[in-house]
Amino acid sequence: MKDSRILVIMNFSGVYEAEGFYKNHGYVWVDCKDIKGTNCYCDEEGENAIREAIRELGPEGIHFLDSGNYHYVSKIWLEKIAEEFELLVLDHHTDMQPPMFGDILSCGSWIKDALNSNPAIRHVWLAGPPTDAADGIKAGEYGERVTCVPEELIGDGDGWRKRLGDSGLPLYISVDKDVLGPDHARTNWDQGRAGLWEVLACLDAAASCRPIIGVDVCGENPEGTETKEDGAGDGPVNDRTNRELVHHLFSLPFYGKL
Template sequence: MESTVVLMNFTHVYEQEIFANSFYHRWVDCTDLTGTNCFCDATSASTIMKRINSYSPEGIHFIDSGNYHYVSKFWIDKIKEPFSLIVFDHHSDMQTARFNDMISCGCWIKVILDTNPYLRKVYIIGAKEESVNAILSQYRNRVKFYNETELFQEDRRNQFILENTDHPLYISIDKDILNATSAITNWDQGSLSLENLEKLLILILTKTRVIGVDVCGEYSEPANVFSAKRASFINSNTNKRLLTLVLSLKNMIHI
């Protein structure tokens, strides 16, 4: 399977972002699919998995807006060894599924915990307190939360690294963890700066073995032309910086 930079286009948003032309990448067009916005039906899920079948989980994958964060599951299901998952997200994405035959952007982490035999632990960084408090008790021993600042504390940082020496990691980034000067998304956002996100990624990428990375959080529903152009400029710049960072450290991860 191929390890590379992959752009998954559901909403045409990457067609407006300059960063997409700055690096060699593979393009996975999903704009023809229905039943994918926030929730994904079984037919579209099967089609998406077929379209990424030739690609490896090793690499960096851009997967459109946070409405499509569930696509992370399709990449993660390609991993066939014990691993842990790190998610940068302002939401826990651990809601109970509304429909048994559908995965959604709000429940995909819970689904992976319930179904993936290789997943050992999930670390969610930056989720707001109310979504953390809503986690069902049976998941507490497999899911660990860090707020936006904890990993900048030496003792918490060292503990995190020590916990992640036995298994490789997969990193999933929703840009809604960032403040409004670093990203414009469809959802309410956190307050982490892009610079601090980069510092955390450098820490993880240089101290642990990372299989792959995905990024979502585009702004795919602009109210007007001005907001569309502003979101495109800010998100493109952030995506380019994240991509540049990961590629600059690619010798330390499996890309």
């Protein structure tokens, strides 16, 4: 059994160097700052370099991916899962847009790319996008493989237990903090209005009815790491939320058998 309580910090922009949420835990620091061609879009060379950087790591545990510009790294973690599973994504955006530059992997297309390339993904639960974006998915080619859940229902634990309770397949969870309001996260993308308690309620409900393989988290703001005189600032807000997420996630039962 691999270590289901492993904490992996993937440092692309340097933003985690100004945060401390991980320092009281055993953690693996994956330095990706020198990997070229990774910001928002990831070319084939960059994708292969990221695979090599995490080659010795399994999908279990918690993986911090930096800002939402690097959310596509979730797709690479998903490749490590050796059995059928379902994907639960909390995100203010669908991340299912066609890329602007050919077939290159991007932070805005990674879910679509993962569905196209990874047959082990049996279903995607996508919570948080605006209604118009969710309606577009429902009417499109992925409508039967993706279920969208509106932002206002993220914290409905009973609703999640009803949705997720029909299948015994394990879950991999991906959280983009842009689903949260600015009291709980400061990102470099437009944000939703969910409270942290709502995200935690969703995680609790998911873990109560499905095995959890692993979790990743993104949504830092590399341009907002400075702390103001009153202790405010983007960095401290994100650091506090990251600390709470780690504490809460490690209290949940992880699968950890892969």
